[in-house]
Amino acid sequence: MKDLKISNPRDFNNVKELIYNAAETYSDKVAFVIKEKKANEVNYINISYKQLLEDINNYGTGLYCMNLKDKRIAVIGKNRYEWALAHVSNLVGGIVSVPLDKDLQLDELENSLVRSKVDAIVFDGKLDELINEIKQRGNTQIKEYICMDENNEYISVGEILKKGKEALEKGNKEYINYQIDSNKMGVLLFTSGTTSKSKAVMLSQRNITSNIYALQCVEDIRSTDTNIAFLPFHHIFGSTCMVMMLSYGVKTVFPDGLRYIKQNMQEYKVSVFVGVPLLTEAMYKAIVKEVERQGKTELIKKATKVSNFLLKLHIDIRRKLFKQILDGLGGELRLVISGGAAADPVSIKGFNDIGVTTLQGYGLSETSPVIAAECKKARRVGSVGFPMINDTIEIVNKDEDGIGEIRVKGPNIMLGYYEMPELTAETIRDGWLYTGDLGYHDKDGYLFLTGRSKNMIVLKNGKKVFPEEIEALLNRLELVEESIVFGRESKEDKNDVTLTAKIVYDEAVIKEKYNDKTEDELYDIVWGQIKELNETFPRYKHIQKLLVSHEELIKTTTKKVKRQEEIKKILSTNLN
Numbered sequence: 001m002k003d004l005k006i007s008n009p010r011d012f013n014n015v016k017e018l019i020y021n022a023a024e025t026y027s028d029k030v031a032f033v034i035k036e037k038k039a040n041e042v043n044y045i046n047i048s049y050k051q052l053l054e055d056i057n058n059y060g061t062g063l064y065c066m067n068l069k070d071k072r073i074a075v076i077g078k079n080r081y082e083w084a085l086a087h088v089s090n091l092v093g094g095i096v097s098v099p100l101d102k103d104l105q106l107d108e109l110e111n112s113l114v115r116s117k118v119d120a121i122v123f124d125g126k127l128d129e130l131i132n133e134i135k136q137r138g139n140t141q142i143k144e145y146i147c148m149d150e151n152n153e154y155i156s157v158g159e160i161l162k163k164g165k166e167a168l169e170k171g172n173k174e175y176i177n178y179q180i181d182s183n184k185m186g187v188l189l190f191t192s193g194t195t196s197k198s199k200a201v202m203l204s205q206r207n208i209t210s211n212i213y214a215l216q217c218v219e220d221i222r223s224t225d226t227n228i229a230f231l232p233f234h235h236i237f238g239s240t241c242m243v244m245m246l247s248y249g250v251k252t253v254f255p256d257g258l259r260y261i262k263q264n265m266q267e268y269k270v271s272v273f274v275g276v277p278l279l280t281e282a283m284y285k286a287i288v289k290e291v292e293r294q295g296k297t298e299l300i301k302k303a304t305k306v307s308n309f310l311l312k313l314h315i316d317i318r319r320k321l322f323k324q325i326l327d328g329l330g331g332e333l334r335l336v337i338s339g340g341a342a343a344d345p346v347s348i349k350g351f352n353d354i355g356v357t358t359l360q361g362y363g364l365s366e367t368s369p370v371i372a373a374e375c376k377k378a379r380r381v382g383s384v385g386f387p388m389i390n391d392t393i394e395i396v397n398k399d400e401d402g403i404g405e406i407r408v409k410g411p412n413i414m415l416g417y418y419e420m421p422e423l424t425a426e427t428i429r430d431g432w433l434y435t436g437d438l439g440y441h442d443k444d445g446y447l448f449l450t451g452r453s454k455n456m457i458v459l460k461n462g463k464k465v466f467p468e469e470i471e472a473l474l475n476r477l478e479l480v481e482e483s484i485v486f487g488r489e490s491k492e493d494k495n496d497v498t499l500t501a502k503i504v505y506d507e508a509v510i511k512e513k514y515n516d517k518t519e520d521e522l523y524d525i526v527w528g529q530i531k532e533l534n535e536t537f538p539r540y541k542h543i544q545k546l547l548v549s550h551e552e553l554i555k556t557t558t559k560k561v562k563r564q565e566e567i568k569k570i571l572s573t574n575l576n
Contacts, residue, residue, distance in 0.1 A: 009216035010247070014182040014205035015091040018212070018247050023053035026223060026249035032081050033253045033268070047081060049249065055085055055161060060093040060175040062164030066144055068120055069174070072188065074098040074113060077124025079229045079254055082148035082157045084242055086122040087233065091186055091205060093175050098188045099234040103557045106133055113140045115200060116188050116418070122157065125149030182206040185415055189236055191365050200418035201365045203236070210411035211368040212244045214388035218375035220335065220357070223249035227272045228264060230255050230279065232557055236369045237340055241274050262286070265330040272335045277343035278482075278559040280336055280358070281475075284347035287325060287354075289508075304353045318355030325354055337361060339370070341560055342449050344472050345382045352379075360384050362449060366433060367391075368412040372447045383446035388412070393447065394432070395440060399464070402440045403450055407432040438466070455563060457487040460496035463540045470541065474501060477529050479514070479522065481506040482553055485543070486567050501530065502547040502570055523548055 012018040022031075026049040034045040047055070063073070073095055075086045090097035098116045100109065102124065109130065113121065118140070123131050125147050131154075135145060147154040168176075186205040190198045227245050229252050231238035245252050253268040255261055261283070264270070273280075291300050300322075307318050319326060326333065336351055339361040351358035361373035362384035372393060374385035387393040391410035398404035413433045416424035427434055438456065439449045451466035458464055467485035474483040481504045487497030503526060514522060527546050534542040547570065554562045554569065 009213050011213040012209045012247075014180040014209060015088065015186070015243060016178075016180050016205075018209060018243065019053060019056065019088060019092055022246050022249060023049045025049075029223065029249050030251045031246060032084065033251065034081050035254065035256075049246075052085075052246075056089045056092050057176055058161045058164040058168060059085055059157065060089040060095075060164065061167050061172055062160035062162075063089065063093065063095065063120075064175045065163060065167050065172070066120075066160070068095060068144065069178075070094065071119035072096040072098055072117060074100050074116065074118040074121040075123075076100040076102050076109075076121065076234070077127060077148055078102060079231075079233050079238070080124070080148065081254075082122075083124075083233050084252075086146075086148075086157065087239060088243065088246075092178075092180075094178050094180050094186075096185055096188055099239055100190065101232070101234045101557050102127060106130060110134055110137065110139055112190055112198075113142065116190075117141060120144035120146060122146040122148060125151055128153075180205060182209075187236075187239075188418055189365055199420060199423065201236075202415040202418050203368055204415055207368040207412050207414065208240055208243065210390060211240060211370055211388070212247055214390050214412070215244055215370060215373070216247065217389045218373065218377070219337070219359075220376045221245070221248045221250060221272060225272045225335075226251045226253060226268055226270050226332070227274070228253050228255055228261075228268065228270045230261070230273070230275050231340075235340075235557075236365045237274075237276075237363070240369060245272075262329065265333065266328075267330075269330050269332040271332040272337075273333060274337045274339070276340040276559050277338050277347075278341075280338045280351075281344050281347045283329075284350050287328070287350070290328065291325070308353065316355070318353070322354040326356070329356075335359075337373075339363065339373075342384075342468055342472070344475060346476060349381050362437075362447065364433075364435060366414045366427070366435075367408060367410075368414070370412075371406075371408050371410075371435075378446075380442075380444075380446045383442070383448050385447065386445060387447070398440075403438055403464075404440070405453060406435045406437045406439050406447075406449075408435065409433070457497060457499070459487075459540055461540065463538075465499065465541055470499075470501070470537075470543070473533060474503060474530070477503075477526065477533075479506055479509055479526050479529075480504070482561070484553055484561060484563065484566055484570075486563075486570075488545075488571065498544045499542065500545040500547065501543045502549060502553075502566075504549050504552055507550065 028048050030046045031049045031052045032047040036043045073090050075083060077083050087097050098118050100112055121142055131145060145154045147156050150156050183204050183206050185202045187203040189201045189203060227250050229242060231241055233239050233242060255264045291297055303321050307321050310317060333356055336356055336358040343360050348358045348360060359374040361370050363369035363371045370388055371391055372384045372387045378385055391408055393408050395404040396407055409432050436453050437449060438451055438453050439447055441447055451468040455467055456464055470485045471483045474480055483501055483503045485501050488500050490496040490498045530543050530546060554566045556562060
C-alpha cells in the first residue's frame with residue numbers, strides 16, 4: 001500500500017493528554033466561537049485554547065466538589081460550547097460521559113438514563129420541561145441536574161465554573177492531578193437507533209485517541225482552519241470529530257440551524273466541513289440549482305472539462321475558475337468530509353470539480369468511529385479509501401463477485417456492548433469486529449461498500465440486490481428528494497419478492513417547475529424516469545412497483561433512514 005501519511009501526528013493515550021498538548025501548542029488561538037444574540041445585537045465571544053483548559057479545570061473541579069468523581073454524567077442538548085465543555089471535562093477528569101440525543105422522546109430518554117445508570121445530567125435549558133418530567137417520575141438514579149443556561153431551579157454550568165475556580169484558588173488540585181486509566185470505559189454511547197432497540201457502546205479514551213491519531217496521519221486539516229460543528233455531538237462521529245479538531249488547533253463555530261448553513265458558511269468563512277451525506281448532497285444540489293437558475297449549466301460543464309484537462313497537466317485553476325460558486329459558500333471552503341452513510345459519487349465529484357477536496361469515510365459507533373477513509377493522496381470516486389493506519393480490514397464469506405462481510409481489528413474497537421455479553425460475543429470474535437456491512441476491495445486495495453447484510457434482498461433465483469445501490473440512482477432524479485427500495489412478497493410467487501421503491505418528492509422542484517401538474521401527472525413523470533433507469537440494470541434489479549409520498553422518511557437524528565421502521569409503516573398502509 002502507498003505511503004499516505006501527510007502530517008506529524010501525536011499518538012495520545014487519552015483525551016487529557018491531547019487537551020493539555022493543544023492548550024500548550026495553540027495557547028492563544030481560538031478554539032471555539034460563541035455567538036450571543038441580544039435584541040438586534042450579535043456578539044461573538046472567542047474562547048482560546050488556554051481559556052478552554054482553564055474552563056475545563058474550573059468546571060471539572062466543581063464537579064468533584066459535587067461528589068461526582070468516578071461517576072457517570074449524561075450530556076444532552078444542541079451543539080454548543082457548554083456541551084463540548086461538559087463532555088471534554090468528563091473525560092479529562094475520568095468521569096464516564098454519556099452523550100444523549102436531544103430529540104429522544106420522554107420514555108426513550110428515561111430508558112437511556114436508567115440503562116446507563118448516570119449519576120448526573122447536563123442539559124440544554126430548552127429541554128427543561130422534559131428534564132422536569134424525568135425528575136418528577138423518579139425512575140432514574142440521578143442526583144444532580146445541571147443546566148447549560150442560567151436556571152432558577154437547577155445549578156448552572158456557569159455556577160459550577162465559579163465554584164470550581166474558587167476551590168482551585170484555595171489549592172484543590174484533585175481534578176487536575178487525576179490519573180486517567182486510558183483503557184477503561186470513558187464513553188457510554190447509544191447507537192443511533194436504526195434498529196428497534198439501541199445498543200449501548202462502551203468506548204475507552206484510548207479507543208478514541210487512537211482513532212484521532214490515525215486520522216491525523218492522513219487528513220489534511222490545519223491549525224488555520226475554521227470548522228463548523230454540524231454533526232450532532234451526541235453521535236460518535238460528531239464528538240470524535242470535535243476532539244480531533246482540538247488536536248489540530250482548529251477554530252470551531254456553531255451553526256444556527258440547517259436553514260442557515262449557507263449564511264453561517266459565509267459568516268464564519270468556514271474552510272472545513274464534516275457532515276453526513278444528506279447534508280453534503282443537499283449543499284451540492286443547492287449549487288446545481290443556483291447554476292441552473294442563472295442559466296450557466298452548459299458554461300460550468302465546459303469550464304469543468306477545461307479545468308479537469310489542465311489538472312492532468314498539474315495546472316489547477318479550479319478555485320479561480322469557480323470563484324463565484326465558492327464565494328457563495330464563504331469563499332474559504334476547501335475540505336468536505338462525508339461519513340455516516342454512503343454518499344452519492346456525483347456530489348463528491350461535483351465538489352472536487354470546483355476545487356473543494358471532498359472525501360468519504362466509513363465507520364461505526366463501535367469503532368470510535370472511523371475504519372477507513374479517503375485522503376488527499378488516495379481518492380477514488382465511490383470508494384471509502386483505505387483502512388486507517390492502525391486498523392486491519394478483511395472481507396470474509398465472499399460471494400462470486402468478491403463481495404463479503406467487512407470485519408476489522410484495531411485499537412479503536414469498542415470494549416463491548418454495555419450489559420449485553422451475548423451480543424458482544426457475537427459481534428467481536430477472536431479480536432475481529434464483524435460490522436454487518438458488505439463490501440469489496442478493488443484491484444488497488446480501495447474499499448467499496450455495497451450495503452448492509454440485513455438490508456440485502458435475495459431473490460428466488462439466488463441473485464442479490466443491494467437497495468442502497470439503486471437508491472443512490474433514484475435520488476439523482478430531479479423530482480426525488482429521497483427514496484427507499486425493499487422487497488415485498490410477490491403476488492405471483494409467495495417464495496419470491498417484488499422490488500418496490502418509495503420515493504419522496506422534492507417539494508422545491510415541484511414548486512419551481514411542476515406546480516401545474518396533478519398528482520397523477522407527477523407520478524407518471526417519475527415512473528417513466530424509473531422505467532428508463534430500469535433499462536440500465538439487469539432484469540432482476542428492475543423496480544416493479546412505485547410508491548410516492550410528500551412526507552419524509554423516518555430517520556435518526558443523524559439523518560439515517562430507519563429502514564425497518566419505514567418498511568413496516570409502508571406495509572401497514574399500502575396493502576396492495
